[in-house]
Amino acid sequence: MSVPEYIELEGGDHLPRVGFGTWQAPPDVLEKAVEAALEAGYRHFDSARAYENEDALGRALNRWIGGDPAKRKKLFVVTKLPPSGNRPESVEEYFEASRRDLGLDYIDMYLIHVPFAFEHVPGDLHPKNPDGSMKMDHSTDLVGVWKKLLKLKESGRVRHVGVSNMNEEQLSRLCAVEKPACLQVEVHVLCQQKQLIAAANRLGIPIVAYSPLGSKELADALAAKTGRDYPNLLELPTVLKIAKAHSRTPAQVLLRYLLQHGVACIPKSTSPSRIKENISLWDFELTKNEMQELAALDRGENGRICDFAFFVGAEKHPEFPFKK
Numbered sequence: 001m002s003v004p005e006y007i008e009l010e011g012g013d014h015l016p017r018v019g020f021g022t023w024q025a026p027p028d029v030l031e032k033a034v035e036a037a038l039e040a041g042y043r044h045f046d047s048a049r050a051y052e053n054e055d056a057l058g059r060a061l062n063r064w065i066g067g068d069p070a071k072r073k074k075l076f077v078v079t080k081l082p083p084s085g086n087r088p089e090s091v092e093e094y095f096e097a098s099r100r101d102l103g104l105d106y107i108d109m110y111l112i113h114v115p116f117a118f119e120h121v122p123g124d125l126h127p128k129n130p131d132g133s134m135k136m137d138h139s140t141d142l143v144g145v146w147k148k149l150l151k152l153k154e155s156g157r158v159r160h161v162g163v164s165n166m167n168e169e170q171l172s173r174l175c176a177v178e179k180p181a182c183l184q185v186e187v188h189v190l191c192q193q194k195q196l197i198a199a200a201n202r203l204g205i206p207i208v209a210y211s212p213l214g215s216k217e218l219a220d221a222l223a224a225k226t227g228r229d230y231p232n233l234l235e236l237p238t239v240l241k242i243a244k245a246h247s248r249t250p251a252q253v254l255l256r257y258l259l260q261h262g263v264a265c266i267p268k269s270t271s272p273s274r275i276k277e278n279i280s281l282w283d284f285e286l287t288k289n290e291m292q293e294l295a296a297l298d299r300g301e302n303g304r305i306c307d308f309a310f311f312v313g314a315e316k317h318p319e320f321p322f323k324k
């Protein structure tokens with residue numbers, strides 16, 4: 001089964017199906033990793049204001065661009081409105097801060113990161129109450145925020161706008177105004193999001209899979225905090241067996257599964273060899289049987305890792321997207 005390397009977007013832009021994740025990479029480490037990623041052939045970079053490392057990504061990208069507009073055009077840079085900016089009147093300020101730190105004239109895709117909102121506290125993207133819960137803003141007007149993103153697109157400072165972490169009902173609500181250019185959500189073999197992907201397919205919205213390898217740092221941190229067991233995707237017997245059969249790594253099997261499944265993916269690594277490995281996915285193919293074996297690993301909602309439980313109080317927000 002051949003997989004196209006790009007998703008074609010409105011206006012003929014191309015979103016590479018394998019992108020580079022940047023969450024939890026400290027700025028100095030990220031800068032070097034982005035250089036390695038550019039060298040390995042990545043052109044799609046996934047960032048977010050909330051990751052607090054947009055400036056490092058911007059420095060590495062701008063060194064590569066070297067002021068050449070033709071090189072800039074080859075990149076597809078995504079960043080996201082943080083939860084503390086989820087108010088129509090805050091969008092402009094947060095977007096401009098991202099654009100400034102990335103050092104780019106325009107952003108290729110701007111996403112609403114999550115549907116819930118924090119209070120706006122200058123200088124603090126994750127404001128907390130004394131008891132450790134988040135300072136939530138329950139007055140969120142999601143459609144109003146979405147309309148502001150559409151205005152940004154009209155202004156030419158962003159080429160495409162989309163969403164992340166939305167459920168089917170939220171997607172439909174936004175689609176009544178205008179269809180998002182993509183939906184970025186957690187997808188991997190244990191959390192395959194079959195119903196949501198089917199809904200997005202019906203609406204014609206491409207899916208970008210985050211945490212495609214199971215986000216080990218997050219899973220380890222959550223396991224230490226909650227005592228819950230988070231299986232390591234890279235050590236699942238089915239994945240190991242299929243990797244051996246193709247002389248590939250477990251990570252390559254997990255990523256190739258997503259590509260053959262029709263979704264794009266944005267693995268994160270700061271190791272040059274793993275960065276290369278994660279984009280070397282185009283010269284092997286999983287069989288129908290192997291695809292079925294991997295599909296059977298789905299644990300539905302129980303397979304979700306990034307459930308935002310680390311934002312204590314977010315689950316009470318009226319727009320919290322996940323149901324237990």
Ligand SMILES: NC(=O)c1ccc[n+]([C@@H]2O[C@H](COP(=O)([O-])OP(=O)(O)OC[C@H]3O[C@@H](n4cnc5c(N)ncnc54)[C@H](OP(=O)(O)O)[C@@H]3O)[C@@H](O)[C@H]2O)c1
Binds near residue numbers: 266306
């Ligand atoms: N929209 C959202 O709310 C949201 C949420 C989560 C993530 N994201 C985006 O999605 C990206 C990817 O998700 P993620 O960072 O959560 O997790 P991930 O890509 O599933 O996993 C990253 C982990 O896997 C390790 N790794 C990477 N390649 C490997 C390989 N070939 N073999 C073995 N281990 C490997 C990395 O370690 P090394 O770095 O040491 O290689 C890191 O510990 C993020 O960076 C971010 O851009 C978005």
